[in-house]
Every structure is written in structure tokens, then in C-alpha cells.
Amino acid sequence: MNYEQIGFKCGIEIHNRLATKHKLFCNCPARLTDKKPTKVIQRKLRPVAGEMGRVDIAAAHEYLKDKTFSYQVFPDTSCLVECDEEPPHEINQEALEIVLQICKMLKADILDEVHIMRKTVIDGSNTSGFQRTALVGINGSLSTSLGPVTISNICLEEESCGIVEKNDTNVTYRLDRLGIPLVEIGTGPDIKNPEHAKEVAEKLGMIVRSTGKSQRGIGVTRQDINVSVKGGKRVEIKGFQELDMIPKVIDFEIARQVELAKKGESKEETRLAKADGSTDYMRPLPGGERMYPETDIPPIIITKDILSKIKLPETWEVKLAKLEKILPKDLANQILKSEYLEIFEKYYKTNPVLVATTFTSTLKDLSRRGFEISNLTEEHFAELFEKNLPKEALISALEKLCENPDAKIESDAISDDSLRNIVKDVILRNPELAKERKVGALMGDVMKQVSGKADGKKVMRILQEELNKK
Numbered sequence: 001m002n003y004e005q006i007g008f009k010c011g012i013e014i015h016n017r018l019a020t021k022h023k024l025f026c027n028c029p030a031r032l033t034d035k036k037p038t039k040v041i042q043r044k045l046r047p048v049a050g051e052m053g054r055v056d057i058a059a060a061h062e063y064l065k066d067k068t069f070s071y072q073v074f075p076d077t078s079c080l081v082e083c084d085e086e087p088p089h090e091i092n093q094e095a096l097e098i099v100l101q102i103c104k105m106l107k108a109d110i111l112d113e114v115h116i117m118r119k120t121v122i123d124g125s126n127t128s129g130f131q132r133t134a135l136v137g138i139n140g141s142l143s144t145s146l147g148p149v150t151i152s153n154i155c156l157e158e159e160s161c162g163i164v165e166k167n168d169t170n171v172t173y174r175l176d177r178l179g180i181p182l183v184e185i186g187t188g189p190d191i192k193n194p195e196h197a198k199e200v201a202e203k204l205g206m207i208v209r210s211t212g213k214s215q216r217g218i219g220v221t222r223q224d225i226n227v228s229v230k231g232g233k234r235v236e237i238k239g240f241q242e243l244d245m246i247p248k249v250i251d252f253e254i255a256r257q258v259e260l261a262k263k264g265e266s267k268e269e270t271r272l273a274k275a276d277g278s279t280d281y282m283r284p285l286p287g288g289e290r291m292y293p294e295t296d297i298p299p300i301i302i303t304k305d306i307l308s309k310i311k312l313p314e315t316w317e318v319k320l321a322k323l324e325k326i327l328p329k330d331l332a333n334q335i336l337k338s339e340y341l342e343i344f345e346k347y348y349k350t351n352p353v354l355v356a357t358t359f360t361s362t363l364k365d366l367s368r369r370g371f372e373i374s375n376l377t378e379e380h381f382a383e384l385f386e387k388n389l390p391k392e393a394l395i396s397a398l399e400k401l402c403e404n405p406d407a408k409i410e411s412d413a414i415s416d417d418s419l420r421n422i423v424k425d426v427i428l429r430n431p432e433l434a435k436e437r438k439v440g441a442l443m444g445d446v447m448k449q450v451s452g453k454a455d456g457k458k459v460m461r462i463l464q465e466e467l468n469k470k
């Protein structure tokens with residue numbers, strides 16, 4: 001496909017949850033909870049006119065559905081601010097500083113005054129009927145393999161509620177997610193083709209992660225893609241589960257748009273990506289009518305003093321060079337893009353390759369086999385890597401912890417002395433094999449006896465040593 005010829009225009013917006021101590025406008029911890037809700041509150045939401053006196057088309061569309069919204073209240077992660085029964089507190093300074101750091105990394109112009117705005121959202125995902133958002137940086141630039149991509153806006157926002165269930169008349173949300181700080185980074189329409197869109201999304205994710213303050217797990221990073229073709233209208237696509245899906249979904253969408261443009265039926269709208277790469281209609285594209293100022297919080301002046309305290313983290317080029325010194329090239333690249341990079345950097349020392357492959361492939365494999373890997377915490381990894389378990393023992397320990405996060409992991413690796421005794425015994429019992437130096441067969445026998453409790457390389461070394469004594 002010649003993307004230039006069809007007038008391909010594409011920009012991307014990523015949202016990434018930040019790992020701060022507390023939420024953006026209250027003191028609740030900025031994390032999801034595993035507690036049961038203690039209360040449920042209900043709301044009806046209606047649209048209000050924006051600054052220009054008009055009601056946003058997307059908001060009006062939601063209002064006509066006349067839904068009732070229920071919100072689960074949690075004892076540890078929601079307060080009156082999330083319920084919209086108390087005004088927001090002062091903005092979270094830690095979150096603001098992370099976003100300033102991201103602005104610096106993307107060489108953006110930082111605004112002198114940060115104004116909190118209310119963005120009308122009445123699909124129920126905010127109890128107040130709006131999302132608080134603040135523009136912090138503009139006119140940045142991201143370098144990519146196809147040249148620089150303009151960064152048009154960098155915002156600090158509050159995360160919406162998590163959805164629990166919905167039917168035609170009622171939607172239930174949970175309040176623990178509401179108010180977690182989010183960074184939003186939007187590019188200009190400079191993306192050249194669908195693969196390039198994936199690269200840009202990947203690099204923006206890496207920029208956020210290099211602050212060391214990105215949350216981890218499913219759903220913490222979301223991408224919205226804006227795309228249009230010559231003769232068509234702008235369409236926004238949401239709901240990408242994985243970066244790998246991006247090129248496929250865009251290709252599907254431009255094929256659809258080229259057809260619509262021919263018939264002159266192209267419409268501005270928001271669409272939802274499906275697993276097969278196609279998209280479904282979601283709602284009209286929101287317009288500029290939905291913003292108005294948050295009057296409960298005064299503007300924040302970004303002084304030279306604040307800016308001088310913001311230090312740049314290590315760039316990912318430098319990071320990659322360091323990783324390539326301890327890992328094979330491919331693995332270094334994979335771990336650099338991994339959401340576990342930070343944990344890897346803390347605990348790789350005992351066995352860099354084993355620690356890296358645990359994060360790049362073992363966890364994926366466990367998840368595919370139905371294990372609940374979200375039960376694994378940093379403390380678990382710290383403990384396991386500290387014990388320096390052989391690979392097989394490490395995997396079975398991870399399986400155990402997925403099933404029961406409180407499980408005790410015994411360091412059941414066999415001591416060098418007992419390993420040597422097993423090897424000696426095997427040689428003694430198989431004099432013919434030993435004489436002919438059938439190392440493979442002897443090795444197999446030893447491994448069967450130690451069943452995953454000893455490292456293969458170590459067994460091989462001891463076996464060779466013992467054979468050499470003969």
C-alpha cells in the first residue's frame with residue numbers, strides 16, 4: 001500500500017498510569033485494591049455547556065442513553081473526593097514532577113502556568129461528569145526511524161473509574177481506579193505508516209517507563225490512534241490491547257475509510273478496536289465544546305526553581321548499551337521494552353539471562369497456561385532471584401506463587417556436595433557408559449535424580465570433573 005498516495009494521516013495519543021504514592025487530587029493510594037466494596041452509590045449525569053456555551057456532541061449522545069450509574073466504594077482506595085462529595089485537594093506534586101520530567105525528555109516547551117480544566121465525560125466513568133486534565137507541555141519532538149515526530153501536547157490527567165458490568169439501563173463502576181495520575185502524550189499527524197505508529201507508541205511507552213514511575217500490568221498504558229485518508233474524515237480508534245495490534249487495526253480502518261470516502265459517506269467518529277483487527281462504532285468524536293476551567297483549584301505557577309530540580313533520567317539509548325553488555329542483543333532489546341525493566345535492573349545480578357528471560361518469556365508462558373501472574377509482586381521476584389534457583393525450580397516456584405501469593409518457597413536446590421555424590425554414584429553404577437564417555441546418557445541419569453533442583457550446566461561441569469579423575 002502506498003500510504004502517501006491515499007493521503008494517510010495519523011497521530012497517536014498514549015495514556016499511562018503513574019506509580020505515585022497517592023492519587024492526583026486526594027490522599028488515597030494510587031493503586032487498585034483487592035478489598036470488597038463497602039458501599040455502592042448511584043448517580044445520574046447530565047451534560048453542561050462548555051466554555052463556548054455549547055454542549056459537546058459526544059456528551060449529548062451519552063445523555064440520550066439515560067443510564068443510571070452505580071459506583072463501588074472501597075475502604076482503602078476511595079474517599080469523598082472520588083464520590084464527588086468533597087472538592088479536589090491540591091495537585092499531587094510528585095505526579096506533576098514526573099510529567100515535567102517527561103516534557104524535558106521530549107524537549108517540549110513547558111507552560112508557565114498549568115491550568116486544571118474539566119473535560120465533560122458523561123459515560124459514567126467519572127462521578128462528577130468530567131475528567132480533570134492539565135496541559136503541561138507543547139511542541140515537543142520524538143526521534144524515530146522515519147524522522148522526528150511532533151509532540152503536540154503532554155497533559156497530566158486523572159484516571160477514570162474501572163468498569164465492573166453494564167446493561168441497557170445501568171453501568172457499575174469501581175472507584176479505586178478513579179483519580180490515579182495519568183500522563184497523556186499526543187503526537188501531531190506526522191506518522192508515516194501503520195508500522196511507524198507502532199514504533200511511536202512503543203517509544204513513548206519507553207520514555208514514560210524510563211522515569212521509573214510507570215505502573216505495571218494490564219491496562220496501565222492505553223493508545224488512541226487518530227487516522228484519516230484523502231477525502232475522508234478523522235476517526236479515533238481506542239481499545240488496543242497490545243502494541244502488535246496497531247498496524248493491523250490501522251490497515252483495516254484505512255481500507256474501510258477508502259471505501260467510505262469513495263461514496264462520500266465518511267464520518268468523524270470514535271471506534272473501538274476488536275481482537276480480529278476490525279473496529280466497531282462507539283460514539284461521535286468529541287469536539288472542542290467539552291472543556292471548561294476547574295474552579296476549585298488555582299493555576300499552578302511553574303517556576304524556574306521547580307524546573308531546575310527536574311533531572312533527566314538515563315535515555316534508553318544509554319540503557320540499551322548497558323543492557324547489551326550483560327545480555328545477548330535480542331534479549332537486551334526485549335527487556336528494554338518490557339514493563340519489568342525496572343525490576344530487572346534491580347535483581348539481574350545473580351543471573352542476568354535467567355532473570356531477563358523470566359520477564360520476557362516465562363511470565364507470558366505462565367499466563368498462557370492459565371496462571372494468575374498478576375499475583376506476583378516485586379517482593380516475590382526479589383526473594384526468588386536472591387535464592388538463585390535453577391530455571392526449573394524457579395518456574396515451579398513462580399507457579400506456586402501465582403496460585404498462592406503467600407506460599408513459602410523453600411530453597412530446595414541441591415548442595416554441591418550432594419550433587420557430586422549423586423554424580424559419583426551414577427558413574428559407579430554405569431561403568432560401561434563412563435568408560436565410553438557417554439556424557440549425554442550419564443547426564444540424563446543424573447538430571448532424572450535431581451529433577452530440576454540443580455542447574456544443568458553445573459551438573460555437566462561436575463560430571464566432566466569426575467570422569468576426568470578416572
Ligand SMILES: [Zn+2]
Nearest residue numbers: 026028078079
Ligand atoms: Zn480519595
